[in-house]
Amino acid sequence: MSIFLSPLSLCVALLAAWGVLGLLGLVRPADTRFVARGLFPLGALCGAALAVAAGAALAMPVEREVLPIGLPDLPVHLRCDALSSVFLFLLGASSAGISLFAAGYFRREEGTPPGLLGFQYHLFLAAMGFVILADDAYSFMVAWETMALSSYFLVITQHRIPEIRRAGFLYLLIAHVGAIAILLSFGIMQGGSWRFTFDAMREAHLAPGWAVASFALALFGFGAKAGLVPLHVWLPEAHPAAPSPVSALMSGVMLKTAVYGFLRFAFDLLGHPVWWLGLFPIVIGLFTAVFGVVFAAAQSDMKRLLAYSSIENLGIIFAGIGLAIVFLGVDMRPLAALALIAVLYHTVNHAFMKSLLFIGTGAVLHATGQRNLGQLGGLIHRMPWVAWLTLVGVMAIAGLPPLNGFVSEWLLLQAFLFAPDVPRPFVNMLLPMGAAVVALAAALAGYVMVKFFGVVFLGQPREPALAQARDAGTLKRLGLAWLAAGCVLLGIFPVQVIGALQRVTRQLNVGALSDTAGSWWQLVPLPDRHASYSPIIFLLVVAAVIAVTSAMVRFVFHRRYRRGPAWDCGFGRADARMQDTAEGFGQPIRHVFQPFFSMLRELPSPFDAIPRYRVVVGDRIWGALYAPIEGVVQRAANAVAWLQQGKISTYLLYSFVTLLVLLAVVL
């Protein structure tokens, strides 16, 4: 009886239920109604239940299970501790909103038949769940690869378009390069015991050199999945290619499995790494954060913009992980706990807000058929539900109080401000500069989000066709509202969230913040610093001032108004095309951060009959890093191409020689 009630069994059952829902989709693959209206809401229900089960598991001690499935002598080890619970919660809660939205989203005309799409989608969800629960390298890698493959097929849903196939291939390639690095890292971690359970890795004592090597491989492998620079190139290609709910899952949840993997690796399996190893994630993460947000500002495709914004957020998360490693390495446990809590908090926040924004773009895409910012505008009049719910996500990701994005950035900044206390010369002077970079990235995120929201939803429609745009249906609204509610709740109840996240830091033996200070409405993470923040009071006071002001204006004066045309400076022909374009809004950033971009400009000459201006903004890293690698691979391929003669007799000769050589080796 008890085995059915344990949260771990419940989670496994729910993940299996996702699998079953996926298989059900294959029964009637062409029936859009059955798959979208029937299976996806059930999947959302499973997600919500998973979030509840994971919440329950967070309060319980560590649970393990060994399932005798898979290859002989390689049973699947599962383990659910506080860290897994947090990520399972994130997976369940945000996928519930996304699946609800997807129920209203998928239509017949998408390339892959809906049943197959539903199968890939639910398999993807279940695989992410098993990545989080896996407790041996074998099942971890199987789940990891299932996740990569199912998402690859989801990315190439519209596989008839060559760019999408290309984006999918790039994604698959980098996913596998990363997976190889993770595999090698596990190979080092087993430390000569040749047992690949995570328990064996926890017990293994690695020589310092090997520990560093496995850390580097893990950073590379998980960094490839997380989109750290320079391994970020797949992200802005794959996210726009996928259907919106899939982009939301990839950006909101799948990138977090990389965070999970790296946390599991650095704080659990490897024990506690040397302090200076933390500097690498900090430097790479901070650079990634600025890089991502600067490129986000220059984009004119909604989903590419959000993809670059994800790169920024993952950069901030990895910088926080590095900071936690540094603090832990010099035995400043409460600060390590603070940094780690900031990381986990931001991870959960980003899952909610980025999923919300991606499905918001999905709603816009469906209503208008446009992904290009230059052809949108004024949608707040036509799609008020989508616009106002998206505004919540936009404010959250711009890091504005009282929403959730602010809380985690606040915690991370507090952590960086303690860096001068690190007892290592030079490092303690350079680390606080990280706070400056985080502040810069956060402020730039505000710029990007004003551009995103302002150009898409505000102003006048840039195309006449936008006047026909219709607001999202009930299921889509529910999905958006679910995620927006998550953003608000995570923002105004930080004390409760941090209380839950402390279970993770305690279990990882990182320590915890002191619980004595503050109350249920006031967050005081470090009592000796007196830094406090109470979002509920803040929200109430702002609301009260607004209400009083509005009432005063109404009763003391009046509320009369008239409508009229906007002021056009006497020009008389002002139209929607005179608004700032997305490119125009990004121009100052391109100007200020010119060294980041490789720009190709075609300027018109004064004598052109039809003047033409074109600018292509590219990524320098392609030319600097990937083009040489591609060249080497190409040359190597050409060099061995002579083996391919096209004659069967030659190939038989190869086989014969190979056999001879092998026989010679064996005998």
Place this chain on the structure above:
Amino acid sequence: MNAVTWITQIVEALVALTAAPLFVGWVNQCRAWLQNRRAPSIWLPYRGIGKLFMKDALIADSASPLFRAAPYIVFGLMVTAAAIIPSMGTRLPFTSVADAIALVGLLAAARFFISLAAMDIGTAFGTLGARREMLVGFLAEPALLMVIFVASMISATTALPLIAERLATQDFALYPSLAFTAVAFTMVLLAENARIPIDNPATHLELTMIHEAMLLEYSARHLALMEWAAALKLFNYACIGFALFIPWGIPPGEVGPELLAASLPVLAAKLAVAGAGLALIETVSAKLRVFRAPEFLASAFIFAVLGMLVHLLLEN
């Protein structure tokens, strides 16, 4: 926390609310004197706001509800900021709601809404102003945060009232880092409040305006609230500056009515000097081209970073 402190808190916010237009009037008066013009009445901002409240609002056809809500939101955020900033007492009940970082977040939220409202109508000026405002903001905000970080590293807290209290009560010491950050803060104050050399509050010259471009479509009570909020913003920045750099005179500890009455003249004196200084800066400097604004703000940021480095190198 008794009733007296709460009343004191409300009085503090009301003082900010009423004194903010007066401060703007004072700056305008000083500037007129310095420029050899006849000064307008110091009460002119009140009359302007009062007149605007009486008028009927004219709203553009393409305006959404966001456009009409934004003045109330921005005004509400600025009043809340005024309550959080320790201008007349450090132990007021509301000062613990948000520390200095949250205060910067609050100001960022106000900027966010004013920019969105500017983009809402869909005219060339509105979006142009919004873009420039965000351009100024994304550089000014980290610079302001760095200024606050230096002060909070010196005083080991990010709570603004405690920073003021500790800087005011400790033994007198020279902080070179604070000198750097004071320069950075002044530059941020000029940029954030649409002052020369970044913006000119006195003109509507189309090619260069930032703040006024965003308000171009507002009229009547909405414009009144926006202007009042802008005055409050200037007042708030001045009070942040006082708390960080000249905290003397802000009464530490629990504040009652008598202490409040004592701190009011000190605040008035500081504001008078700061206003005159602001007018002087505006008179002796020329407006920069918009393209040069990032350089100006980047140097503010670098000054703040230098301040932090100086603190870490010399003062630890």
